[in-house]
Amino acid sequence: MSTDPIHTIAAKRWTIALILSALMLVIYLGFILLVAFGKPLLSILLTQGLSLGILLGALTIISCWILSIIYVIWANSRYDEAVAQAVAGATTASGGKS
Amino acid sequence: MSASSNPLAILFFFVFIALTLGVTYWAAKRTKTTEHFYAAGHGVTGFQNGLALAGDYMSAASFLGIAGLVALNGFDGLIYSTGWLVGWPIILFLIAEPLRNLGKYTFSDVVAYRLQQKPVRIAAVIGTMAVVLTYLIAQMVGAGTLIKLLFSLDYTLAVIIVGVVMMTYVLFGGMLATTWVQIIKACLLLGGAVVMAILVLAQFGFNPTALFAKAAELNGKQVLEPGTKVVTGAWDAVSLGLALMFGTAGLPHILMRFYTVPDAKQARISVVWATIWIGGFYLITFVLGFGAMVLVGIKQVVGAGGGGNMAAPLLANAVGGSAFFGFICAVAFATILAVVAGLTLSGAAALSHDIWVNVVRGGHAPEREQLLVARVAAVILGICAIILGIIFQGQNIAYMVGLTFSIAASANFPALVLAIFWRRFTTWGAVAAIIIGTISTLILLYLGPTIQVDILKHDIAEVSKQWWYFPLKNPCLITMTLSFLSGIVVSLLKPEPAAEAGFAEVERRAILGALADLGPAGARSAPAE
Numbered sequence: 001m002s003t004d005p006i007h008t009i010a011a012k013r014w015t016i017a018l019i020l021s022a023l024m025l026v027i028y029l030g031f032i033l034l035v036a037f038g039k040p041l042l043s044i045l046l047t048q049g050l051s052l053g054i055l056l057g058a059l060t061i062i063s064c065w066i067l068s069i070i071y072v073i074w075a076n077s078r079y080d081e082a083v084a085q086a087v088a089g090a091t092t093a094s095g096g097k098s
Numbered sequence: 099m100s101a102s103s104n105p106l107a108i109l110f111f112f113v114f115i116a117l118t119l120g121v122t123y124w125a126a127k128r129t130k131t132t133e134h135f136y137a138a139g140h141g142v143t144g145f146q147n148g149l150a151l152a153g154d155y156m157s158a159a160s161f162l163g164i165a166g167l168v169a170l171n172g173f174d175g176l177i178y179s180t181g182w183l184v185g186w187p188i189i190l191f192l193i194a195e196p197l198r199n200l201g202k203y204t205f206s207d208v209v210a211y212r213l214q215q216k217p218v219r220i221a222a223v224i225g226t227m228a229v230v231l232t233y234l235i236a237q238m239v240g241a242g243t244l245i246k247l248l249f250s251l252d253y254t255l256a257v258i259i260v261g262v263v264m265m266t267y268v269l270f271g272g273m274l275a276t277t278w279v280q281i282i283k284a285c286l287l288l289g290g291a292v293v294m295a296i297l298v299l300a301q302f303g304f305n306p307t308a309l310f311a312k313a314a315e316l317n318g319k320q321v322l323e324p325g326t327k328v329v330t331g332a333w334d335a336v337s338l339g340l341a342l343m344f345g346t347a348g349l350p351h352i353l354m355r356f357y358t359v360p361d362a363k364q365a366r367i368s369v370v371w372a373t374i375w376i377g378g379f380y381l382i383t384f385v386l387g388f389g390a391m392v393l394v395g396i397k398q399v400v401g402a403g404g405g406g407n408m409a410a411p412l413l414a415n416a417v418g419g420s421a422f423f424g425f426i427c428a429v430a431f432a433t434i435l436a437v438v439a440g441l442t443l444s445g446a447a448a449l450s451h452d453i454w455v456n457v458v459r460g461g462h463a464p465e466r467e468q469l470l471v472a473r474v475a476a477v478i479l480g481i482c483a484i485i486l487g488i489i490f491q492g493q494n495i496a497y498m499v500g501l502t503f504s505i506a507a508s509a510n511f512p513a514l515v516l517a518i519f520w521r522r523f524t525t526w527g528a529v530a531a532i533i534i535g536t537i538s539t540l541i542l543l544y545l546g547p548t549i550q551v552d553i554l555k556h557d558i559a560e561v562s563k564q565w566w567y568f569p570l571k572n573p574c575l576i577t578m579t580l581s582f583l584s585g586i587v588v589s590l591l592k593p594e595p596a597a598e599a600g601f602a603e604v605e606r607r608a609i610l611g612a613l614a615d616l617g618p619a620g621a622r623s624a625p626a627e
Contacts, residue, residue, distance in 0.1 A: 017191040
């Protein structure tokens with residue numbers, strides 16, 4: 001094996017983790033900055049009793065769920081499978097790597 | 099209104115204590131090794147750990163505090179709810195799995211994995227203890243005030259009861275008892291909140307917007323809009339947001355919970371469950387806050403004292419009568435116990451596993467000695483918690499929670515992330531990141547409006563002209579940046595070839611966990627110096 005499959009997996013996981021973390025940061029800071037600067041916008045009433053601010057706040061919470069579930073679906077299928085393959089490859093070859 | 103006139107509240111409270119002490123007795127018989135004491139024998143499932151994480155994290159401040167904040171200000175409570183949740187996906191993406199695979203009992207295990215044990219562990223324990231002690235102060239003072247309010251019990255007595263019961267859980271039952279106390283508490287808290295929300299929404303045709311509309315009709319449209327209570331300026335908002343978000347990923351008692359599950363996959367699953375429970379809980383708390391605003395009334399909530407903390411219990415009384423009021427008061431007490439137990443256990447682990455075993459004894463100490471030191475540390479921390487709770491009685495400690503999250507985000511989180519992901523990170527880089535993060539947070543908080551204006555009552559116009567004045571309420575934006583920068587700069591200035599060479603093993607083990615031992619490069623657990 002010329003390239004360590006573990007290193008490839010690590011790089012892939014790092015990329016996914018960074019993208020999802022950045023998304024979370026953008027969503028949350030976006031919400032907070034709207035609270036600080038966009039008061040008139042967030043005060044718009046969508047229906048009786050529901051302001052845009054309340055809706056976006058609730059959506060921020062729901063986006064935490066969605067991003068987490070996206071990650072877990074990826075990790076439980078592709079990532080775990082790639083790791084299992086790398087382990088199988090390492091034990092059969094039992095060649096020197098790392 | 100107080101629960102002292104409510105025998106049911108006292109009864110519920112004693113039932114909870116009896117149940118949890120029963121669990122502690124059961125756990126004590128199983129707690130024979132350090133593996134059990136610190137990590138519940140790695141036998142907790144992902145689902146159970148998710149509940150326990152939620153129980154560890156949902157403090158009385160987030161239940162009674164956010165409900166009160168919403169009851170008095172409406173929308174603004176949502177800013178804290180979201181902030182306290184968004185850290186969880188970060189833990190999931192960056193921390194949980196590598197942490198479980200690389201460490202044994204504490205997050206220092208991970209930071210020190212390929213670095214020189216002694217300096218890194220000492221620094222990490224400073225970061226841990228700063229977080230644990232400030233959070234313990236916040237919890238204990240909150241506990242005393244709250245129990246005084248709920249049960250009309252003397253403040254000092256309340257603090258002592260919380261300290262002693264919590265010490266009993268930790269001392270005898272270790273992580274196993276603490277886990278189950280947290281699970282029981284999470285179920286009670288979630289169950290109680292859901293029932294209360296159903297009772298509230300039943301009066302509004304199960305339509306939350308009808309409840310919000312009624313609140314706006316009674317108290318004006320501004321309760322649905324961003325106010326000025328929480329967010330005062332853009333930089334303040336961003337700084338607080340970063341502290342809440344990344345602080346969660348640096349709380350030692352939360353990180354420690356990932357060692358209770360058997361493997362990284364279960365760690366992953368447990369974070370998702372925790373995120374679902376905590377997020378759902380915050381959505382419900384928002385409804386409860388508005389429920390209290392409408393069904394109890396802002397005046398009555400303020401009149402009950404505690405700065406809005408009585409909103410949820412008063413609402414329970416309004417919708418479910420005195421029995422439900424008693425139940426919610428007992429749940430609030432249980433909430434405090436579960437959080438302080440988790441904090442104390444993580445502090446004890448840092449003192450015994452990191453300092454005693456890995457620094458003083460060079461990585462090797464007999465099992466019995468390790469357990470003894472851990473238990474002594476737990477007792478010392480329990481006594482410290484009681485004493486600090488009494489010393490800080492009546493002080494304005496609202497800033498303590500912000501301080502806790504800021505230190506966690508500025509000291510522990512950067513060191514952890516750099517240790518896991520950056521090849522060239524060095525021993526002295528880790529020490530610099532943690533120490534500079536901790537110290538700069540303390541200094542800038544002291545020089546900022548939180549201490550100078552809110553606590554020391556200096557005139558803001560006067561003090562803001564001083565050359566040393568720092569304008570942010572929460573310094574995290576600056577201190578977290580400083581911590582990352584110092585970690586990187588120090589590492590680049592003086593490279594450490596041994597640490598760099600160890601990175602391949604870190605990368606490998608972070609992914610494979612125990613499976614890494616099967617391969618040719620299988621070194622056993624964290625190498626000790």
